[in-house]
Amino acid sequence: MIQVKNLTKKFSSHISLDNVNIEFNKNEYIALMGPNGAGKTTLIRSILGYYHPNSGEVLINGLDPIKQREDVLEHISFVPQLPPPIKLSLNELMQYIEASSNVDKDLIMHYANEMKLDIKENLNKSFFKLSGGMKQKMLIAISLAKKSNIIIYDEPTANLDPKARDDFYRLLKQNEDDKILLFVTHRLDEVKDIVNRQVYMDLGKIISDEKVKEK
Numbered sequence: 001m002i003q004v005k006n007l008t009k010k011f012s013s014h015i016s017l018d019n020v021n022i023e024f025n026k027n028e029y030i031a032l033m034g035p036n037g038a039g040k041t042t043l044i045r046s047i048l049g050y051y052h053p054n055s056g057e058v059l060i061n062g063l064d065p066i067k068q069r070e071d072v073l074e075h076i077s078f079v080p081q082l083p084p085p086i087k088l089s090l091n092e093l094m095q096y097i098e099a100s101s102n103v104d105k106d107l108i109m110h111y112a113n114e115m116k117l118d119i120k121e122n123l124n125k126s127f128f129k130l131s132g133g134m135k136q137k138m139l140i141a142i143s144l145a146k147k148s149n150i151i152i153y154d155e156p157t158a159n160l161d162p163k164a165r166d167d168f169y170r171l172l173k174q175n176e177d178d179k180i181l182l183f184v185t186h187r188l189d190e191v192k193d194i195v196n197r198q199v200y201m202d203l204g205k206i207i208s209d210e211k212v213k214e215k
């Protein structure tokens with residue numbers, strides 16, 4: 001369970017999150033939407049413990065994502081809007097993730113393969129030398145292989161071609177039971193078959209929050 005309580009986050013005098021209160025529970029598949037600058041990424045980063053709030057708090061299964069960061073991140077898969085500049089080769093990256101997060105390398109390769117990313121061809125290539133779409137495919141493959149209770153995607157399909165998007169949504173549908181899936185998107189048409197809750201933000205506030213179908 002993700003609990004966001006009275007959360008305010010300011011950057012200088014700009015209020016990016018304005019006293020936000022919201023909860024996300026197991027078996028909720030949420031599209032988080034709203035215009036550019038609404039505060040969606042700031043909310044996601046606060047949930048992941050990247051930011052110290054000005055006031056309020058976030059709890060993930062009762063734990064503080066800043067103070068108990070490792071315990072919290074163990075149960076979360078996250079794909080950011082912009083892939084991080086990782087210098088490791090794909091092989092080294094998979095070895096690191098297998099050792100640090102107990103994620104099965106073969107499963108990463110399976111999901112990458114399903115998304116038409118040929119890891120074997122690119123094993124010794126640095127992650128940061130992949131194309132934008134290939135990076136996203138790799139991060140998505142890792143996120144699916146991690147088998148987390150909470151999956152957070154911040155516009156993960158921006159660089160994917162239409163076929164890869166279809167592959168991604170197909171895999172996500174297979175993988176979604178008993179989880180929280182929080183999906184930042186500007187493309188409701190793409191995720192409407194997957195999500196059962198739609199949350200809209202603007203100006204740092206939640207402006208609407210609707211359950212859209214029962215699973």
Ligand SMILES: Nc1ncnc2c1ncn2[C@@H]1O[C@H](COP(=O)(O)OP(=O)(O)OP(=O)(O)O)[C@@H](O)[C@H]1O
Nearest residue numbers: 011014015016034035036037038039040041042043
């Ligand atoms: N690290 C930061 N430093 C300063 N201002 C920031 C920072 N991160 C976000 N902001 C500001 O907070 C506001 C909300 O930004 P945020 O990235 O959360 O929006 P968003 O809803 O994710 O937008 P988009 O749809 O464009 O990704 C913006 O005005 C942005 O400039």
